[in-house]
Amino acid sequence: xxxxxxxxxxxxxxxxxxxxxxxxxxxxxxxxxxxxxxxxxxxxxxxxxxxxxxxxxxxxxxxxxxxxxxxxxxxxxxxxxxxxxxxxxxxxxxxxxxxxxxxxxxxxxxxxxxxxxxxxxxxxxxxx
Numbered sequence: 001x002x003x004x005x006x007x008x009x010x011x012x013x014x015x016x017x018x019x020x021x022x023x024x025x026x027x028x029x030x031x032x033x034x035x036x037x038x039x040x041x042x043x044x045x046x047x048x049x050x051x052x053x054x055x056x057x058x059x060x061x062x063x064x065x066x067x068x069x070x071x072x073x074x075x076x077x078x079x080x081x082x083x084x085x086x087x088x089x090x091x092x093x094x095x096x097x098x099x100x101x102x103x104x105x106x107x108x109x110x111x112x113x114x115x116x117x118x119x120x121x122x123x124x125x126x127x128x
Contacts, residue, residue, distance in 0.1 A: 008060065012083045015059035021052050028062060028075035035071045 015021050024038050039049030053073060056062040060079040065072050 008079065009082050009086060011055075011059040012061065012079050015055045015061055016083070018052070018055070021056055024052060024056065024073075025061060025075060028073060029077075032072045032074040035073065038073060 016025075020042055023041070027033055027038060027041075035046055035049050035053060038053065039046055042049070053062065053064065056073075057064060061076060063074045063076050065074070
């Protein structure tokens with residue numbers, strides 16, 4: 001199960017690692033689009049757009065539906081929650097570190113009230 005979660009998270013970050021795919025997702029946040037509509041702002045072929053769309057599908061970030069000869073894509077943002085949970089770990093980690101640094105630099109020697117008393121737990125996919 002942990003490997004499935006990690007590979008799913010890997011697919012999400014792989015899909016988000018490309019600016020074209022991120023822009024496609026942003027476009028889909030406004031509503032469903034055809035493959036042609038997704039390809040148009042990039043002046044790319046439908047075959048090239050389809051490769052990006054397949055990466056988004058593998059990550060579970062979009063759903064494709066065929067209506068006649070038209071392939072329509074729709075955003076499915078539920079998989080973004082796993083990426084957000086992973087990133088929140090590091091946000092808590094760095095917030096705690098920066099709060100400690102601030103306390104040292106201001107000379108009061110005590111961490112600010114924002115510093116958690118316990119270190120953050122491991123990111124979700126790393127819990128075993």
